[in-house]
Amino acid sequence: MSQELYTNLAIFVMSLLVGFEVMSKIPSTLQTPMMSGANAIHGVVVVGAFVIAAEANSWIFYILAFLGAFFAAVNVAGGYTVTDRMLGMFNRPKKSASKEDENK
């Protein structure tokens, strides 16, 4: 096994353990926001989309790079926005959510 693989494997296993430890019993009202928040975190796959776009050099690879960038951007941008909206309503139920839908 190469040093590089071993390092990555160690990081993987340790991060799994951190993941198991960091999630203790949470209130059931927070389950959906937590799911959404975790969903946003795996949007980090967008970094990988940049990496493959930098290596693309023929049309099939450009298509894959486009798909990767699009999918990952939806995941990360949508994920954080919807989680924040959910938690915003959660904390301040009386305050009206900002209406800024028209700026796109």
Place this chain on the structure above:
Amino acid sequence: MSALTTVASLVYLISAVCYVIGVHLMRSPKTARRGNGLSAVGMFLAVIMIVITIIAEGKITGTGWVVLILGLALGVWYGVARARKVPMTDVPQLVSLFNAVGGGAAAVIGIFDYAVKAGGTHLNVAFSLPVLLDVIIGGITFSGSLIATGKLSGHVPGKPITFPGARLVNVLVVIAILVAAWLMIGLPTNVWFMVLGLIASLVFGLLMTLPIGGADMPVVVSLLNAFTGLAVAFAGFVIDNQVLIIAGALVGAAGTILTLQMADAMNRSVANILAGGFGTGDSNSSSAAD
């Protein structure tokens, strides 16, 4: 390590710390929003760093930039628009959709790297094993989450969908995945084995989710969310990027615990939800439940 790789590694480390502390803060209603914000800061740092890295490396072509920026811009526009407009009651299916594309992106990265390297001389298991795990898990979560989205939003009937011989088809699909996996490790010169693996995993995702009833769907979405985390972690092995490995594994593990808690809140076990779904319509549906 060059100066750039050193800085990049440290920034990725800070960003990983943000995710862990972010998840930690999200466990309590008072700090949850701050936690999500912190994790978003970590994400922002990681994105800035990869932009600097690819500019400094200078390998990316002009078309590469166009494709990348177009894909990102469309994705951000679509994701943010959907996230802002969705009624609060429809959030679970939107999360499931975002999860589907996340799995799709992870699978695309695996496909890309395998296709780039498959033409070369022999590949070792250290490369092909993460690739096939990435593509297969990513494929399963992509199609599975899309079906879950459809079921939650009513585009796909919410009641369990089964057909005669479903179990046999399941077995055949699993065999196809295993064969494709074996060929990808043994004969990594042919891209079509990966395509077979991808198609089989997409079908498996459909077959896994279709028989599960709409009421159980949130638990399944959470489980698929954890799967996507793992797919992203394996994508990190493929492109040798540690922030993907850390964040993916974190979501994989935390998502698993969350799934167990959600199932628990419904007085069901995850095995019961999945196996019970598989067995619906057959006489011995309880046999696999334990």
